[in-house]
Amino acid sequence: MGDKVIEYKFDIHPKNLKKLHKDIWCDDLVPAVLMINKLKLEILLSYRGSHIRDFKKKSYHVVFRRPSTYCQAKEVHINAEYNDSSLLRNKLSLDFFAELGILSPRSRYISLKLNGKNQGIYLELESVDEFFLANRGLSKGAVFYAVNDDANFSLISDLDQGVKDSLIHGYETKCGVTQDEHYLQEFIIRINTIPRAAFEKEISKYLNVENYLKWLTGIVLTQNFDGFVHNYALYLNAETLQFEIIPWDFDATWGRDVDGRIMPPDYVRIQGFNTLTARILDVDTYRKQYQTFLFEVLKSQFTLEYLMPRIDETFQMIRPYVLSDPYLMNNISSFDKEPEVISQFIVNRANYLYQNLDQLD
Known part of the structure; x- marks a missing residue:
């Protein structure tokens, strides 16, 4: 899951730091300097996230300015992972998806200092762009971020239960052109209007179905309740004109919800959620394919033997940084308990899914 923790040093002029503090909900970027070892990078940054901006330990959006790229990226996301007492769940999930053959952001742990003051340990996430x-x-x-619950693949809003004013209201266009947005709207319309008898053949013109079924396998196993209607990205392949789904923001997984509370192992049903998933699993061929994927991963990768050595290795790597993290050091006992919480979730979730595989017959 990761070899070592990299040290980042932010140097922000006090007036720009004051600007960040004045309105934590503002996305305006302020100039700063980032030092990585002896490398000096001019950057722009802001706070990031929705509800997480209220936390004492802030997360950051970093845009590279001079040079305009670093490590073949124009920007990165620096996440505090403050609601996940293990600091493991997001990285564990994204690595797990990558091993399932799903496009997934890379991540690594960093130790952050801001104007010489230790801010503790963070998770750096690759931008999907x-x-x-x-x-x-x-x-x-094109790449579209699903930024709210209206990214539910439906014509009806999850936010107000009415017909959507715009079918792309739940999405942010990360890269692409207006024509791509029109195609996304067409995709959502077709999801909801293709006759049942024609769905299997027609949906594959718009969707990489195998990718979606593997993603469904991963999200059901990790039990990300929110991930069915947001916390994902869509990649529109310009050659195939098929969409692929990419996981994003998977800290509310492996047995805990978005507020850090324990989730029962049967909280997310084996069939998952959202309109597209329901229509996909209504097709016998696709449902059987999903059942096969799920069974194979349950046997090979969603096991204590496969996952716990990775979890334990990463836990041991980041624990010294948690001990010196000013926001976390007083809660080290909770951190120390989390590998067992995750371990118990793996066992209980696997048992639930094995017992319910016949629902996919």
């Missing part, structure tokens, strides 16, 4: 695609040798295309 045109550089994400280029770094993987993928065809150029």
